[in-house]
Amino acid sequence: MVGGGIIGAALAAQCARRGMQVTLCERERLAAGASGRNAGLVVGPHPPELEAIARRSVKEYRDLHFATGDAFAFDRDSIGSLVVAGDPAQLAADEVPLASEDLAREEPLLGEGFVTGCIREARRIDAGAATVAWADEARSYGAEILVGCEARSLVRRAGVVVGVSSDRGQLLARTTVIAAGPWSWRIVRGVGFHVPVRGVEGVIAVTAPASFRLRRIIEDATWPRLPRPVTVDGLARDEAESAGVACGLVQDDDGRIVIGASLGAIGSGPTALAAVCRRALELVPVLAGLEIVETRVCERPMTDDGLPLHGPVPGASGLVLCCGHNAQGVTWGPGAAAVVAESLVSGDWDAALLPERP
């Protein structure tokens, strides 16, 4: 298993639970990528292909949270997200629209001018700590977790992938699973298949504890789940900086508020942060005086159709992908890991998520 984010750690645990002998290698430390720098939401909406995985994730998180004696912060029950919209068409067809006066009742601190919205099921989670808890779970079933160990290339014998060459020498396995998020393509080279996952940065600002409490999570309905790919001429025109200005606000139990995240191809500079903060102030004007204690940038593993890649790499026997969980890898991670572990045992894969799309 290559990659120690939420996907790799949960998959290591799910495979080890099923009796597989697992070695996971992570080039830095557990949750060094997006899994340790996200907004911490377990939230929809989900594409139809991932509805069951999303439900499974909540169950897997709940069970682990309970079994570990709350080793990571997690809302076992939904606290709800107030999704605000300028137009009812921005809401999903099955969402019940709220009138603007209901919005103010749901969140008295909300700014003005929001026409409608809805309440969505949503939970907060400390995804970095959850990643570590999944790795501990994997260890308890005998898995070996190697941190500070970068996989450099695939090892192939007679055309079959038999492992990776790493900082600690060759790690050989009957199946090699790449769960390296946006960096997955770097390892899968020389097999004639390009892993169609690209890194799309997001920025987040975290405030000092506020003296007020938000009643729920707050989100923009227009948050762009599928930013368009950026091209060389697009970058040259600086187009990406203007992409994806929508916002979410999540308050932790100590009162700190996570503001973000932007979603633009390179939208992580000061411009993106300024745009996110401007939008945050429109949502909740009383945020204005809060001190920022941290800003975070990280890359999300995005695919063009918004669906992850689960399954064997065409033309590369022994090699499997579990990556490309887009802007909802925390939400889908443990459910995806459970399903992929089952497929590794049975050999049956969901055709809609195979790396080579139907």
Ligand SMILES: Cc1cc2nc3c(=O)[nH]c(=O)nc-3n(C[C@H](O)[C@H](O)[C@H](O)COP(=O)(O)OP(=O)(O)OC[C@H]3O[C@@H](n4cnc5c(N)ncnc54)[C@H](O)[C@@H]3O)c2cc1C
């Ligand atoms: C700003 C931001 C906010 C987000 N908010 C949310 C949210 O609220 N809810 C939600 O569901 N999702 C959210 N996401 C998305 C979510 O964080 C990702 O989809 C998820 O973390 C991806 O997990 P992963 O394990 O696939 O990748 P990563 O967490 O990126 O892990 C990949 C790991 O692979 C390692 N690696 C890479 N190359 C190698 C190599 N050659 N050898 C060994 N190891 C390697 C990396 O060091 C890294 O640790 C957010 C993302 C960002 C950036």
